[in-house]
Every structure is written in structure tokens, then in C-alpha cells.
Amino acid sequence: MNTIPYLSACTSILVGKRASLDGSIIIGRNEDAKSAWPKHLAVHPRQDQSTNLTFVSKDNGFTMPLPSIRYQYEATPEWTDKYGLFEEDGFNEYGVAMSATESTYANSTVLGFDPLVSNGIGEEAMVTVVLPYVKTAREGVRRLGHIVEKYGTSESNGILFADNDEAWYMETGSGHHWVAIRIPDDCYAVIANQMIIENIDFDNPDDFMWSTGIQDFVATNHLNPAMDGQFNFRNIFGTHSQSDTYYNTPRVWYGQKMFNPDIEQDPQSQSMPMLRTPAQKISIDDAKAFLSSHFQETVYDPIGTGSEADKHKFRPISLAKTQESHLLQLRPNLPKAIGNIHWLAMGVAAQSTYVPFFSGFTKVPAEYQVGAANYDPKSAYWIFKLVGVLLDPHYLELNDAVEAAQEELAISYRQIILAVDQKAAALSSSEQVDLANAASLKAANLAMDTYRQLAAKLIAQSTDFSPLNYQQDLNL
Template identity: 45%
Template sequence: MRKHTHMACTSIMVGKKAAMDGVNYIARNEDNFVANWPKRFFVQQSVSRRNETYTSPYNKLSVKLPESGYRYTSSPDANQDEGWYEEDGINEKNVGMSATESVVANEKVLAYDPLIEDGVAEDSIVTLVLPYIDSARGGVEYLGNLISKYGSTESNGVEFFDEDEIWYMELATGHHWVAIRIPDDCYAVAANQMGIEEIDFNDPKNYMWSDGIQEFVEKYNLNPDESHWNFRKIFGTSTMQDRHYNTPRVWYGQKVLNPSSEQNPESSELPFLRKPEKKIAIEDIQYILASHFNETRFDPLGSGSQEDKKRYRAISLSRTANSHILQLRDAKKVSAVGIEWKAFGIPSFTPYVPFFTNATDIDGSYSFVPEKLDLKSAYWLYETLSMVVESHYREFADINLDYQKELATWARRKVATIDKETVNMSGSELTDYLTVQNHKIAKYFNDATKDHLADLITRGTELSELTFKMDPDL
């Protein structure tokens, strides 16, 4: 089976009753195995009367595309030689998805339903699904039908949401999968390991599954439990790698949102669904995605022992190519429903920029991604900032946090202003207005970031080790 570079992510889903503002969120850090993996962010336009076949550059999967497709936001790789990897977006029907959270199935289930070399892989999932779905549940069904027809190349977790529901789907083997509706009052954190637990096959309103999955498990004696049908225990893994690479990230996300719960970061029994101890704000989601075991001895940038600092894999990495938070707000209260909060660079050091998805464009700085550094490119601008901050972390951390806080405050204020200005807008008037606002938002953040970068570099000139002060007594 071919291996690709997109195999290391962290996902968060927050139900509307668990959220401070009463709306649904899905979010993820798209991580790779190399630090420099440029991404673009733009709007794919709607299509009609199309006669086209999609062929994956990654594994040559070939699929005849529908004649019509919705407009949607997209975050593909800048270099698409290995595949498109559109990763995340919200379409014009206010349905969003993020794909994928790479997971691992165990050898027992793969023995009887192996992965399919030229099946549906991460590089193709958003491309083949998001333009054609009208609901989160419909997204699960649509992808499930593709898996039934073409098979799955990888074990993956996929997030879907609309204004009403959030669904999390885990593709385990070549043809078998399950999906769970995230309860409105719960959140979930997923980190490269099967997360979904008990499946109630008598509750199709809240669970979905591949045809024949129960018979498959029974036929090959794959269930280790006498009285439970736990997807994680049947299809997932529990290895030393899980306990050092995966479960500590879930532990930390739950530690932030349920601070009174005492849990072991290496536990294989961390619950998938949790009710938070307090309502979750978008800043809480941002904090988790930008975290590196902050205020624990496991922080790679902290003061713990060298062994502890390297013990667990953190959520935010130099290899995070694209961190995104997708938000769908109440259409009864606001006209601009969908917002995609985007962070390039290392999210520990860069801001989340709000872009309205009911638009025909994001901004030229997000689609311009040359091979070499150019500060006109948002990707390279935030990569540069990340490198500068980390190079003098102790000196720059507080200044950088102030910069992030100021921009986060401005972003909330800007969104509120736009909500007031668009209260009576709809149709093309609304779309055109939000497109203009996307450009203004991008410019504000880009200018503020260049100013911050200039300030840090100016300060950094005084931090050189090649400094010598003459002793006045000499």
C-alpha cells in the first residue's frame, strides 16, 4: 500500500448545546510528515452541464463526476503531483466537511477486508463529496456509497456538519465503516486512532454503518466482548504508538474542557464523547488546536525534563500545514451563516483568520503560493512568522500572544459588524458583499502580521550571541 505525507492530524467537534454561541463546529489540524508543505485556500466555483471524469494523481482512482456541483471553499495542496487534498470546506448549501483524520485498523479485520489500492483515499474525499451533498447525514451516505462501489484505500475519520447535526464517520477497512451523530451537548477529540465506541444498531437516527458489518464481525469472530459491540475495540488498535503518539492529544483536549477529570494520558479507555464542564467558545477550540501540552511537563517548549518534553506528540506542530475551524451559525439570526477560520504556519504562533464561505473568493494572498518564500503569500507569511517566534521563543512568546489576542479581538468585532450590516441582505448582494469583506479581512491580518514580523526581527537583532560589550575597566 502506498504511503503519503498526509497522515497525522487532530480533530475536534463541538455540538451546538455544548458551544457558548449555540452553533455547531468541526475543526482539525492537517499535519504532514514534513514541515514545509504549502497549502492554498480559495473558492471552487459551482459547475453545471459537466461531462468529466476525475482521476486521482495519487492512486489513479477514476470516478465519473455528476453533471452539477455546488460552490465550496477548498484548501488543496499547492503542489498537486501527489493529489489534490482539498481537506476541508463549506459548500453553498451550508454543509461542511473535513477529511481526513488518519486512523489505523488492526490486522484481524484487515485480514478479511483489506484496504483497496485504487480506492477512495484522503486526496479525493472532499473533491468527490462536498460539492454534491445537502446535509451532514447526506454526506455520510454519499461517501458510504463511494466506499461500497470503489472501496477505501486508507483507514480514515471524516467530519460532516450542517446547522443541525454533526456526524463523524470512521472508515476502517476496504469496505466497512460506522458513523455517529455527535450529541448536541457533547464534544469529541480524535487523534489518529479509532474513537467511536458503542454502536446501537437499533438507533439509525444517531448511528450509521456499512452494509453487512455485523455479519462480517460475526462470521470471522472479531468481537472480543460478550455483550457489547464496540467499534474501537473490534476494528481499532491499542499499541505503544497509540499511547505515545495518539491518546495523549485526546487526553490534553479533554483536560482543557474537563479540567476536573483525572485521566491517564496513555489510557486506552479515554471516552470518545464528553460533556464539557463549561460552554465551549471558539477561543477554546483555537487554544486546543494551537496547544503543545501547555502548562504541563510534557510541553516541548516548557521547562520539563528532556525525556518528558519528547515523551508525547503534541497537537500543534511545525508540520501543521493547515489548521481550520468551520462554524455554521443560525440562519434565523444571521445572514452570513458559514465562517471558516483559517490558520497557516504553526497555529501556536499564528492567528485564526475568519473568512465567510458564502463568497466567490477568499483573497489572492491565499491562492498565491510560490515554491520559494514570498511575503505576498499568506502561507509563506505565516510560516515565516512561526519560524521567527520559535527561534527566540522565550523572548518573543508574550509579544506574539499579545498580537494573537489583538487580532482575535478584532476578528470578533469585525464579524459582529458584518452581521449588523448584512441583516437584510440575501442572494447575490450578500455573496458579493461577503467576498469584498474577505479581501478586507485578509488585508488587515496580512498587514498586522507584517508589522508584527518587522517588530520581532528588529528586536531580534539585539539577541545575537555574537555580541561583545567592552568592559570599561579594560
């Protein structure tokens, strides 16, 4: 079992294609665990083995056979596999996107009847044993669901899937039971470490999926408190603790405040809905802004003007313990190699930049393949993290320079994407891969060069903030 605490406390977003500005399906998440725990970027090539393989977790010993054919997929693994892989997010060659996981918590009553399984599947293994073996988002839900039912799960989690047609959100609620919901095309969802799926319609398998026997399990053990007989997964399997009101629900409140500003809600409410239709269509930049947010323009902003009590009352969305933040954007009217974009921000999203990697890419920049627990100037994670470390002590004085660099990069990324889109249709499959590699490398190099220069600028500006300073009359 894991010998160090790996407290994943993420924030997620899913956006349906009619709720987005350009018809994209968008899923994404902040991977939050430790403030100095580097991530890498990897592309695993397609493999066709003569015999089936076996997966064995270094985290908890979870073991299962794998198919002989593994599809190409990308991922963001930890810098070390000592405690497990934690591959977390990416696309496969069939254009399936997966992000795993949003850590959630099941109540003790449910777990008393179906405990978590210590050597069952956990977060660290999910992407590795699911994403390379499915061709649609629905297949992803079914495969992971089958694994949970057969082997059990060691944790309660939320898992995001998408393809060019639909987005799904899945939750594991006990050792062997789970449900999943298709995100309606005109809706979005923001999720923050709570079970959030509400009423399950067992007569609608097009929009819901569930574990075998879950209705009998709940009925036999008298777990459903609903007077009207509805099967509300959140109420049956989830928690409603005081920690939820400070740690979790305020993040959902802020996301819904961003996308539905006219709706009045209490940030500590336990009854906010999972799904909403946004007041205006959500762009990829809006999704980035959500995952980069920290209660701006409210009294709860840790670097705002509220009281000290208010500034530290709630856990922000973007925070120091973010290892990486990602958005997986599926643009259905373009070839998958070009149309699907893996936006990856290493380190704290509010201080970093979302670099676009076109999902057909096969060549990972060298800087994204290195980086360990101590600072390494050749590591992409540490290149972006350094700017955050320099910014933190003097946020108000230095943040303008960081925001200016982020804005310039966002404009440049848009120009790179437009140039790729204009060329893509006339290219063969192999030429699309070459274009994806060239454009992804261009964006990554631009981002790293900009942040290296930004770090140098912040170091120079920081020299005058020393406490061993004195304002003297230069005429003396």
C-alpha cells in the first residue's frame, strides 16, 4: 500500500457540445496532491503482443490481465512510479478522452455493507488499464465499471470520459457499486470532491449506466432515505459533512456563479444541482479561467481584499498543491489528430499556462519527460513552477507581469491552432501526425521560453523586496 499520503483533492469540469462556444466537448480537472511533486507527459505507442499482459500496481498490489492489443495513448504520469503510475489524463488513438480521478467520499453506512477493497483498483491505475483499451466514452465507463464490480475499488472516485459525441461522468460509491451519467449536450457540470450524481433513471440506459444489482443492494440494506422513492445516488452513497461546506461546495458555488451569474446560491449549500445550462456558451478560455480561479472578485479570494477570516475560509480551486491542470477539448468537425487538443498546464494553473498538445502528437519535448522532487531547470514542470514560487511572496507587485505573459501566450496559441486547422483537411493521416508534432512542439517551446524569460524578470524585480533594505536619499 502507498507509504506516503497521496491526498488527491481535485476540481473538475465537463461541458456538453451545445453548451460550448464552438461545439467542442470539454472535460478537465486540476490534479491536486502535493506542492512539489512533478508530473511528466508521455505518449505510449500502440502495442500488439502475442500474449496477454498482466498489470500489477506498485501502490496496493491490484492485479488484472490486460488485452494483447494496447492502443496508442498519452498520459501525465508521476515523476516516479514508486507509489504508482497516476497517469491521470489523455486521449487515445480513437479519440477517447479520460481524466481520472476526482476524489470523493462515501458514507460509513454504505461502506458498512460494501467496504472498499484494499487491493482493488485505485486512481493510480485507472487510466493505464482503461484508456488504451476502449474506442468510445461509453466503452470506457463499461470497462471501468466491470473492473470495479469484479475486483473492487480501493477508493471512492469520480471519473471523466468523452469522445466526439458525448461526455460521461462516473462515480464509484462503495467497494463494488457505481453509476454514470451522460452530460446533456446543453449543460455543464463542475465537481469538487463530493459525490454529485443525483437521480438515476433506470429506464433510460442511453443517459445512465450503473453497476449490476445496485438497486437490490440499496433496497436490501435499507439505504435509500427518499420518501418519494427516487434513487438519488448523492444522497444514498455520498456525504453531507461540515468539511463539505468549507472544502467542497464553495468551489461548485463559484463555478456556477461564473457560468450562471444571475442565480443566487449560498456557497455552503448542500443542495446545488449537478447540471446547469449556462447563461452564455462556455469557451475553452472560460474553462481555463474556472480551473485557474481562486474566488476572484469575492471576499474569499486568498489574495483579495476580504478579511483574513474570509480569505482563508474556503479552499480555492487553483492552489499550491496543483501538480498539473488539464483540459481535453474534442472538436468533432476536424480529424482527431488535429481536432482533439490536450491543454496542459504544469504546476499551479493560476500561475502557469495551458499549452496545446494536438492529440495526434507522438514526440514529447525532452523537458516534459524529466523532473524529480528537487528543482531542475531542464524540467517543464519546474520551469513553470519556478515562476509561481517567485510570484508567491510578492503576488500583488509581480502578478501583472505574469498575467501579461499568459495573455501573450494565449494569443500565440490561438494563431498556432488556426494555422493547423487551415492545413489539416488536405493532409494524409501521417501528415496530420507530423503537423500535430510540429505545432505541439512549437507551442511548448514558446511557453517554456516565455516562462524562462519571465522567471529571469521576476528574479530581477524581486531583488528590491529584501527586508535588508533602506530607502536612501540618492543625493547624499
